[in-house]
Amino acid sequence: MKIYEICFSPTGGTKKVSSLLTSALEGESVLVDLTNSQADFHSIALTEEDVAVISVPSYAGRVPEVAAERLAMIDGHGARAVLVCVYGNRAYEDTLVELQDVAKQAGFCVTAAVAAIAEHSIARQFAAGRPDAQDAQQLSEFAKQIQTKLSAGDTEEPTIPGNRPYKNAGGVGMIPKPTRECTQCGICAKECPVQAIDKDNPKKVDDKACISCMRCVSVCPHKARRVNPVMLSAAGLALKKVCSDRKECELFI
Numbered sequence: 513m514k515i516y517e518i519c520f521s522p523t524g525g526t527k528k529v530s531s532l533l534t535s536a537l538e539g540e541s542v543l544v545d546l547t548n549s550q551a552d553f554h555s556i557a558l559t560e561e562d563v564a565v566i567s568v569p570s571y572a573g574r575v576p577e578v579a580a581e582r583l584a585m586i587d588g589h590g591a592r593a594v595l596v597c598v599y600g601n602r603a604y605e606d607t608l609v610e611l612q613d614v615a616k617q618a619g620f621c622v623t624a625a626v627a628a629i630a631e632h633s634i635a636r637q638f639a640a641g642r643p644d645a646q647d648a649q650q651l652s653e654f655a656k657q658i659q660t661k662l663s664a665g666d667t668e669e670p671t672i673p674g675n676r677p678y679k680n681a682g683g684v685g686m687i688p689k690p691t692r693e694c695t696q697c698g699i700c701a702k703e704c705p706v707q708a709i710d711k712d713n714p715k716k717v718d719d720k721a722c723i724s725c726m727r728c729v730s731v732c733p734h735k736a737r738r739v740n741p742v743m744l745s746a747a748g749l750a751l752k753k754v755c756s757d758r759k760e761c762e763l764f765i
Contacts, residue, residue: 513538513539513540513561513562513563514539514540514541514542514558514561514562514563515534515537515538515539515540515541515542515562515563515564515565516542516544516558516562516563516564516565516591517530517531517534517541517542517543517544517564517565517567518544518546518564518565518566518567518583518586519543519544519545519546519547519565519566519567519568520546520547520567520568520569520576520578520579520582520705521547521567521569521598522547522569522633522705522725522726522727522730523633523725523726523727523729523730524730525569525598525600525630525631525633525642525643526567526568526569526596526598526630527567528630528643529567529596529598529626529628529630529643529647529651530565530567530596530598532643532647532648532651532652532655533565533567533594533596533626533651533654533655533658534565536651536652536655536656536659537563537565537655537658537659537662538659538662538663539562539563544556544586546568546578546579546582546583546705547703547705547727548705549704549705549706549707551582553582553583553585553586554585554586556585556586556587557586557587557589558586558587558588558589558590558591558620559589559590559591560589560590560591561591562591562592563591563592563593563594563623563662564588564591564592564593564594564615564620565593565594565596566583566593566594566595566596566611566615566620567596567597567598568583568596568597568598568607568611569597569598569599569630569633570597570598570599570600570603570604570605570607571607571681571682571723571724571725572605572679572681572682573603573604573605573606573607573678573679573682574605574606574607574610574678574679574681574682575607575610575611575614576723576725577681577723578705578706578723580610580611580614583611583614583615583618584614584617584618585618586618587618587619588615588618588619588620588621589619590619590620590621591619591620591621592620592621592622592623592662592667593615593620593621593622593623594623594624594625594626594658595608595611595612595615595622595624595625595626595672596625596626596627596628597611597625597626597627597628598627598628598629598630599627599628599629599630600629600630600631600632600633600634600635600638600639600755601629601632601638601639601642601755601758601759602632602638602751602754602755603754604627605674605675605679606674606675606676606678606679607674608625608627608672608673608674608764609672609673609674609675609676609678610674610678611625612625612672612674613676621667621669622669622670622672623658623661623662623666623667623668623669623670623765624657624658624661624670624763624764624765625670625672625763625764625765626651626654626761626762626763626764627761627762627764628643628647628651628761628762629642629643629647629759629760629761630642630643632751632755633725633726634685634686634724634726634739634744634747635744635747635748635751635755637748638748638751638755638756639755647761650760650761651761654761654763657763657765658763658765661765670764670765671764672764673764685724685743685747686724686739686740686743686744686747687717687719687722687724687739688717688722688724688726688728688729688737688738688739689715689717689737689738689739689740690714690715690736690737691736691737691738692736693734693735693736694714694715694734694736694737695734695736696713696714696715697714697733697734698711698714699731699732699733700714700727700728700731700732700737701714703727703728703731704727704728705723705725705727706721706722706723706725707721708721708722708723709728726739
């Protein structure tokens with residue numbers, strides 16, 4: 513049995529949660545990086561004996577469209593799936609039920625689901641440092657319960673919170689742009705999940721293609737990409753009330 517860690521994680525927070533769960537399950541781990549725009553996802557096929565930990569961030573309460581599209585290309589072939597939604601301490605709303613629907617359409621058998629918290633990808637002051645030690649302990653306990661269900665061959669589908677139809681997808685919020693420190697090294701263009709940055713001139717951004725995932729900000733070795741500071745400050749003020757109180761991880765099994 514293999515454990516497929518299928519993950520869309522532009523800034524690394526979702527990957528941290530995903531790895532904590534995956535490493536605690538029994539089986540050989542195989543990473544499938546949904547942020548890789550060059551990967552051939554049609555070539556990936558699982559078996560009924562395999563388990564997939566499918567992890568995505570919540571973007572305004574929905575699954576990122578590009579992550580859903582790439583997951584749909586994979587042949588689940590009856591593999592049991594643990595769904596993971598990671599959010600920045602605000603709310604995940606319809607993310608898990610949408611991920612449930614996409615996974616089932618791709619041929620996965622949904623066995624468990626987890627909602628977890630990681631540092632907010634835009635307003636980094638919220639959930640800073642998470643997942644932390646307390647989260648890691650919770651996720652370890654979740655993994656034990658999930659493993660018990662998997663080992664028992666229990667394929668009952670859990671009740672997952674959310675609405676159908678899903679909430680309307682939010683528009684692109686903030687688009688990172690280069691600063692004077694940009695050396696045009698091209699790392700941001702290479703790593704962009706949706707190829708929104710011009711490879712020949714990384715200072716050019718396709719605003720319509722950008723999904724505000726902040727990967728370019730995260731991977732820039734010169735810290736030379738940022739969003740508009742006025743917009744960032746306004747977003748921080750808007751999120752302060754709903755993001756300040758600590759929220760805990762949840763398991764649905």
